[in-house]
Amino acid sequence: MQHPSFSFIARTVTLVLLAYLVVSAALVPDIELFFHEGAGVEQASLGLLLFGIGAWFLLAGEARWREWQIPAAMALMLAREMDFDKRFTDHGLLKLTTYTHAAPTSTRIIGAIAIAFTLWTGMRILRRNLPLWWARLRMAEVDAWLVLGAFVCGVAAKTLDGLGRKLADFGIIIQHETNALAGKGEEVLEALCYYLIVLAVARLAVPAVRRAAGLEPVAAE
Template sequence: MTNIYFRIYAILSLSLILLAAFVVYLGPTEAKSLLGETGPIERASALGYFLCVGYMLLAGGRDFAKRRAYIIVLVTLFGCRELDFDKRFTTMGILRSRFYMSSEVPLLEKLVGLIVIALLLWAVINIVKNHLTSTLANLSKLNERAVGVLMIFVLLAVSKSIDGLARKLKPLGVETSQQVSFLASSVEEVMELGVPILMIAVFHSWRRSRTG
């Protein structure tokens, strides 16, 4: 466990915990400028994804872009999602089922939405098909890339599950206080910031293993 990447993961985890604690300490009013859609945390998350894509293209070269295009597409879509591109240019969010059923949404918007969804599914399917088995096998060996991928998955899964927590719990008859909603929102935004950083670290490890 002396691998440099495990130290990076540990430092990143501690940094995210401290940042989340700082945001919560500030409180809803003071932290609003940090957590907003145009705030530095969300902007940094989006920038991280696009930096990751740029790094992949520059360091991986044409061969990586051809063989692993689905990874580049997925990371790009993540970056666009952080900038709210999924709803900024359309009548409503393209990730909602109502978007495709509503008569208020123009046909062209629906077609564009379907293309984006198809790209997303294509990328995810290819990642699962090409990397799931090897990643699971490498986890038992505590391979740094496999551990990094697991951390990415955990951050994505947990942040998604607590995103809009009050809205998700309301149909179940569970009312959440403003304090709990603020805590969930703070943790979610900070966790999302860690994802592109981990992606860059995992790609760096992969490239290092190929060249060294």
């Protein structure tokens, strides 16, 4: 089977994403709902992450298992977007109080496993992928710039998350409308982050690019 080109995947993902967003926005009775949790923008984010994971396993060749930390990182993002860290327990798995105050032992064990796996995944990315990413960024490779853009969008999104609460800790009070706008910006930036990640995965899935990025032996077919 012929490997789909990066441009074909990028165009397809972009068109499907835009079509979904337009239809989703048109169907909600109030455009404000389009930015709420479980609605248009967040659902697009979930779909992008699912597509990214599937695309990696379908297209990444020998690297699909060797570099398992890449789809694992997307799976962790997906779980966080779906609030898996607090959906199934009375105590949030990632909250410090879960481990410093009274909480079921089973919750602490599951939380410890989740945190350990997240740290393991992050360390593998830092050790195996960060040096290669930096080298490719210096060569102005497309995949490296896509990853950088995703990182910037992700950091900006987390900065806007709960902006009113964060600023209140410093004695700064912002208007409700401004805080609501920041919340919308967070959702849009998160979706953009995942969109860029999907494009980076599609680019790295191209055999020649994968080999050049050090994700697969040069002699591999």
